[in-house]
Amino acid sequence: MDKLKAMQTFVQIADAGSLSAAARAQGGSLPAVVRTLALYEAHLGVRLFNRSTRRISLTPDGRQHLASCRQLLGAVAEAEAALREGATQPTGTLTVTAPVLFGQLHVAPAVTRFVQQHPQLQCRVVLLDRVVNLLEEGFDMGLRIGHLDDSSLVARALGEVRRPVVASPAYLARVGQPQHPRDLQQANCIHRIDGRNAWGPFQEHGRLFDVEVSGQLAFNHNAPAVAACVLGGGFGQFFSYQVAAELQRGELVEVLQDFQGPPTPVQVVYPHARLLPVRARLFIDWMRQELAGFAPEAAPQA
Template identity: 50%
Template sequence: MDKLKAMATFVRIVDGGSLSAAADAQGQSPASVVRSLAALERSLNVRLLNRTTRQLSLTEEGRDYLARCRRILAEVSEAESALQERQKGPSGTVGITAPETFGRYHVAPLVNRFLSDHPAMRVNMVLDDKVVNLVEAGLDLAIRIGHPRDSSLVVRPLGHMSTVVCASPDYLASKGEPLTPQELEHRPCVLFAPQGPLWGFHDRTVRIDPTLVTNQIESARQACIAGLGFGRFYHYQVREALTDGTLVRVLEAFEPDPSPVLLTYPHSQLLSRRVRYVIDWLAPRLTPPQDDRAQP
C-alpha cells in the first residue's frame, strides 16, 4: 500500500463528503477508493470513518488522524515545491494589502522591485485604509499600523509610527494653538472617518465635533492645509506637509505612544512557500519612514 496516496485519498473522502466524490476528484473508481480506505484502516488497526448508506462521519481517531494527514501532506508538498523553487525560483500569486498612502509610497515601490527580480511571481495588491479580512478577501498578508485586534494573525514587527495632530500655519496664526487636548472639543476639526470622533492622547481621550468627515486621508489632509481646522494623522500621512510647512504639528507633549507597524498573516502551519518567501523578502526592506519622536 502507498501510505501517502492512501492518506491523500482519506483526506479527499472527508473533504468531498463521500466515497464517490473522492473517486471523481482522483479519477478513480469508487471501488478502488473503498479498497484504499479499508487498507489504510487495516494498517492502522482503527476505524477512521463511520459509514452508512446515507452519510460518512469521522470517528474520534479519524479526526485526530485527519489533522495529522493534512499536516504531513502539506509538508510533503512544501518539500517538493522547495526543490522545484531551488531550481527555478518562486512562482505563483501572493495577495497583499496595506493602508492606501503608506502602501502607495512605501509598499508599491518594493512590490515593483520584487516583481522585476522575480518574473515568475504575481502580486495582487489592495491598498485600502479599511482593515481588510485576509481570509474573506483571499489575501495572504497585510501591512498594518496599530495593535492587532485579530488573535488569529501572526505579527512581524517592522517599526513604530507617531500619531500627530496638526493644522495649517495660517489657521494657527488666526485662531491660536491649543494648549491641551480638551480644547479640541470646542475647535473645528477634520475627521478621517475610520478613526471615529474619540481621539486618544497620552493620558486622556477627547470627543471632537468634526466640521468635515471624510473617508479619504488625502481629502482630510487637504482640508487641514486649507485651514478648516485640526486633523489627526499618522506621521507618514502628513510627513511632506510638515516638512514643507503647509501643516504644523501641535500638542506634541500629549501624543500617545507610537503605534506599531506590523506585517501580519494568518496563523497557519500550511503557509505556502511562496508567501513565506515574499514575507522574508519584504520584512527587512519595509521599514517605516523615520520620525525621530516615534520611539516604542
C-alpha cells in the first residue's frame, strides 16, 4: 500500500465531504477511493470515518489523524519545493494563532514584515483569547503568554511580561494607595468574566499568593477593562504590554510594586515531534528576533 497516497486520499475525502467527491477531485474512480480508504483503515486499525447512506463524518480518531496528515503532507510538499527553490525560500500557507491584544500590538506587525520578506508565503493569523488546540483546529503554531501545560507541544521562549496592578491617578487620589495586596479585597476591582476573580501571583518573603477580588465592573476583553481603569473605574491587573502606553502617558499608575510576582513567559508553541517545514522554522526565528528582549517594561513612578 502506498501510504502517502492513502493519506492524500484520506485528506481529500475529509475536505470534499464524500467519497464520490474525492474520486472526482482525484480524477479517479469511486471503487478505487473506497478500496484505498478501506486498506488504510485496516492498516491503522481504526475507523477514520462514520459512514451512512447519506453522509460521511470523521471519527474522533479521524479528526486527530487528519491534523497529523496535513502536517506531514505539508512537510513533504515543502521539502519538494525547497529542492526546487534552493531550500531557503518558504512557500505555502502558515496558520498562526495568538491572544487578541498581544496579536494586534505585536504579532500582526511582525507577521506583516515577515511576509514582506517572503513574497511566495501566505500567513493566516487568527486572534483568540482562549487556549487553542493546535492539532484539532488546524494551526501550525501559536503565540502564548503563560506556562505550557500541554506535553504534546514544544515551546520556544520569546520573552516575558509582568502583571502589574494599576489605577488612574484620579482614582488613587480619591481612595488612596493600597499598602498590601490584601487591601484589594475591599477595593473596587475591574476584573475578567472568566469564572475566577483571583489576582496574582504576588510575592512576599519568597512566598507566592493570590487574592480574591470583586468590583462593579467585569469584562470579557482586556481593552475595555483598561479603558475603564483609565476612566477611574477601579483597580485593574493586566499584562504589562496591555497597559504600557497608558503607563507611559501617565493615564495609569502602577501600585504594589514591592509585591510584584515573577514574570510570565511569552512563547511560540507547535506540535511535538513534527518535521517543521521551512516556513515554520523561519517564522520561529523571525519572531525570536522581533520579540528579542521583550521583557517587563519599566513603569513610571507615581
